[in-house]
Amino acid sequence: MHPDPHVLVLVAHPDLGRSRVNAALADAVRGLRHVTVHDLYGSYPDHRVDVPRERALLHAHRTVVLQFPFYWYSTPPLLKQWLDQVMPYGPALTGKTLRLAVSTGSAAHTYTPEGRTGYTMAELLRPLEATARLTGMDLAEPLLVHGARNLTDEELKRTAERYQELLCAAGAVQRTS
Template sequence: MSKVLLVVGHPDLSQSTANSALVDAVRDLANVTVHDLYATYPDFKIDVAAEKALLAEHDVIVFQHPVYWYNTTPLLKQWQDQVFTLGWAFTMDGSPSQLAGKKAIVAVTAGVPAEYYTPEGQNGTTLEALLSNWGATLRLCQFDIQPMITLYGTAFGLSEEDLSMAAKEYHELLASFAA
């Protein structure tokens, strides 16, 4: 049975409709650990050893965050900078890292509808292209990268029904990895 770590990088989960709905949908799953970075580190002082230990004891790592200026949130970025270190999270000589082979999923919410994230849309490109740094980071760390999960329109246009369906699908996906 795989253990899933959900690393949540939302600055105020209690004020989020979409991110909190996704987290709430999986909170009760056996073998899923919900790790809210902003609740754990309100002072931004990350316990790197504790974070590495958490990663080491899980088989599947899910990185969930809202899109902030076409990127991740500040604390999640700081977490990456401090936890994904040379010799532990990645190597330069091709030897296996401590994260090698673990499954990784990036799950993001975007305030605007999906059509904004097309070559013809307001952003002029896809969300996947804008967040390509995730793919590069996860490849460097030798993760087994799974498809990105995207939930669009969270600030504009996401219906209760769409949110409920997204939460249900998220639950099913994480349950499938934890089985």
Template sequence: MPQRILLILAHPAQRRSRVNAALRAAAAELEGTTLHDLYEAYPDFMIDVDREQALLLEHDTVVFQHPLYWYSCPAILKEWLDLVLEHGFAYGRAGTKLSGKGWMTAISTGGTGHAYSPDGLNRHSIHDFLRPFEATARLCHMRWHPPFVVHGTHLLDGAALARQGAAYRQRLLALRDEPELAAAPGHR
């Protein structure tokens, strides 16, 4: 049975991000996928927790698409995580509402892949920087899927953007149609 995907977009300058626009376009017409742009829905950052929790309950897998900002996520997504994944809903003794749902992070970085290596500029792998998200997924009893990462976004030409969009669409299709396969390490 196909999985329903909630694609949560969090980019404060979406119109200026060529890569996030390409990824969004690749997912836009994908059946079974709901696109939810947090900056569009909440320009005042006043997040409707009940609405967001209802959206989570209606879907099987959540994909968080955002740029890597200061080794984390944009402010609105942090606010969303703080408010929506509350005790008694997402975690804690009675917080089992997200148990078994999938979690995938789709991020873009300005730095190259080498910059996110032990001998690179950032001294850590991209997976090291994503550990707090993985820990959050595990606390909520969600299935962590390997991230979809686009490095060196400012270096990508139109053809490279199209390839990334196609790869992202394939990854979302795998999450939708074969979630166990999509959870395999190294799947891109």
């Protein structure tokens, strides 16, 4: 049995209604009892983030997932704003875990030194890794969904199942601690 929700999934897609990948991922975990799915753009269409509410959500969960489509090798703007306004500066989140779930339009092979992008995802995600480190959070292995446009329905389904498993495992690990 799951206790109170302890995985917070912050979904940051500017148009979730037209999303294929992020909508499927969010749908896959929305029904899990220990997971809170929080649609940032849906909650704040005017980009006025309720900082006390977001801080309370952050503190009430032990794992935080940032789920977003890669936009210019970074987060969509509302997620950056959320980080700017909500993340506490300093080691206030020790003991919590941060996981990234990122979809990209470009294929996996482009995210190599020889590829068109020229950098690996690990390199490009460094600022978020540094943010986790500064705030005292552990960083879990990211879920990367590459080549969003060319993903078959079957591949997307398997990816969504993998996401569900990862978040269930997060719950299982935390339940026994």
